[in-house]
Amino acid sequence: MDTSIPIESPSLSRRQLLNFITGATVAAVAGAALYPAGKFFIAPVEKTGAGGAIIAKDVLGNPIPATQILAEVPGSRALVAGLGGEPTYLIVKEDHTLDNIGILDNCTHLGCTFPWNPNDQQFQCPCHGSRYAPDGTVVRGPAPLPLKIFHVAVIDNSILISPWTETDPRTGEKPWWV
Numbered sequence: 592m593d594t595s596i597p598i599e600s601p602s603l604s605r606r607q608l609l610n611f612i613t614g615a616t617v618a619a620v621a622g623a624a625l626y627p628a629g630k631f632f633i634a635p636v637e638k639t640g641a642g643g644a645i646i647a648k649d650v651l652g653n654p655i656p657a658t659q660i661l662a663e664v665p666g667s668r669a670l671v672a673g674l675g676g677e678p679t680y681l682i683v684k685e686d687h688t689l690d691n692i693g694i695l696d697n698c699t700h701l702g703c704t705f706p707w708n709p710n711d712q713q714f715q716c717p718c719h720g721s722r723y724a725p726d727g728t729v730v731r732g733p734a735p736l737p738l739k740i741f742h743v744a745v746i747d748n749s750i751l752i753s754p755w756t757e758t759d760p761r762t763g764e765k766p767w768w769v
């Protein structure tokens with residue numbers, strides 16, 4: 592399959608960038624054991640292709656081979672630069688494949704980034720205590736909405752991330768971000 596990507600440049604807003612940096616700093620101090628420091632980065636702006644797809648990148652802006660992510664512990668969450676350079680969690684399943692849904696690392700309360708807590712099996716926001724289930728639904732507020740999700744696919748060892756615009760499988764309704 593042709594994986595060439597036509598060009599368009601979404602931007603990382605100032606607020607998103609500040610939230611990313613602030614959230615990463617807070618989380619690094621509070622929970623380094625839960626959220627390896629090597630995962631933090633300021634993602635480069637990405638180019639989008641057919642269907643708005645982009646290739647997942649690492650901290651240096653290089654495409655991340657799927658084999659690199661799939662080598663991580665089953666059940667873990669891998670943080671990559673996704674659409675618009677936004678930090679996006681990929682889910683490594685027990686069978687060493689990638690879940691076809693990615694989750695945006697951006698709290699729906701006030702936009703902080705957050706770590707995955709493998710012991711509690713939750714995303715836990717360090718800013719005001721919101722907690723999310725593995726699929727991004729709210730377990731505890733003040734977060735008002737489920738986390739934004741994306742399509743994830745692996746093609747020729749590249750990880751493609753594209754917008755989720757259809758029905759949210761968690762709510763059975765139109766996504767709040769569409």
Ligand code: FES
Nearest residue numbers: 698700701716719
């Ligand atoms: Fe996450 Fe407030 S920003 S709980």
